[in-house]
Amino acid sequence: MAQNGNSSPSIPETMKAWTIEGKTGFDNLKFNPKAPVPEPSDYEVLVKFHAASLNYRDLIIPKGQYPFPCATSINPLSDGSGTIIKVGPKVTRFHAGDKVCTLFNQTHLSTALTPYNLASGLGGSVNGTLRQYGTFNENGLVPMPSNLSFNQAATLSCAGVTAWNALYGVASQQIKPGDWVLTQGTGGVSIFALQFAKAAGAKVIATTSSAAKAEVLKKLGADHVFNYNETKNWGEEAKRISGTGVDFVIEVGGPTTLGQSLKAVKIGGIINIIGFVGGSSEGPGFMEILSNLCTVRGILVGSRDLFENMNRAIESSDIKPVVDEKIFSIDSAKEAYEYMWAQKHFGKVVISIE
Secondary structure (H helix, E strand, C coil), rough: CCCCCCCCCCCCCEEEEEEECCCCCHHHEEEEEEECCCCCCEEEEEEEEEECCCCHHHHHHHCCCCCCCCCCCCCCCCCCEEEEEEECCCCCCCCCCCCCEEEEEECCCCCCCCCHHHEEEEEEEEEECCCCCEEEEEHEEEEEECCCCCHHHHHHHHHHHHHHHHHCCCCCCCCCCCCCEEECCCCCCHHHHHHHHCCCCEEEEEEEECCHHHHHHHHCCCCCCEECCCCCCCHHHHHHHHHEEEEEEEEEHHHHHHHHHHHHHEEEEEEEEECCCCCCCCCCCCHHHHCCCCCECCCCCCCCHHHHHHHHHHCCCCCCCCCCCCCHHHHHHHHHHHHHHHCCCCCCCCCCCC
């Protein structure tokens, strides 16, 4: 057993870890029960992970459908929470024993995203969190919110920060009391956006596919909920309810739902393009987008500054992330992928790592 030199518990030489070894499906997920535990360099820390969570991005990477470059033979997942058990000799931001969450793009500390930042995405370009231990530059972590469990905190890195960016990422147009927000579905980003919007004093219109999910959305604070299988023109209905249209749209469906989002948004409002879970078929044309006189904004998660601001709000408002009732073990991680792909989840799918 290797010792870490920081008066913390002994560190094993091997660990359980998953890698992605191809781009043809979930069979490319490979489990290694005896992967080597990495050693932190001067400015790195060693994190013992306690939990990780899945995002839609993680499902499409092993299927070869992710639109950004990905490395081969890489540890998947961007979201994780854990405890620092060893620090490099030049680390100043953290100490052994600190509880932390991972930053999605490891070099995206503030301001706008750059190509350099984009190349530092965990679980895509850089080894991610689906392993028992990982080394990270001290700048690629944030302190974990004190009011959350490890399972809850493991949901923040991608979905939480993305939702926060959608509502607070434009300095001149941040959410305020009385604003209207339109969310789509019951995935992680949409539910976080609902929670953050209600904490800000805004009103939320949500869409979903079932009466059962609608009831849960209402319990979380949604002011109006549409079943999009029954109300096909939910965009027009959202504009009618809000008066002049909604201020923010959390667009996760993609081209298949963008037309309705354009009908819902007010003049000068923001449609945040986040995902395409409804498919990538052709959507609205140029003139339809232009004629709605709104901002259509593509975002990819957010900076460390946004993450830290979000965590302060989570603590002050005691916001609890919605975690799916079924928790998976690291040994059964492939089942978690299949479970989420089958859309059996509500909220975030979490993998416990011990």
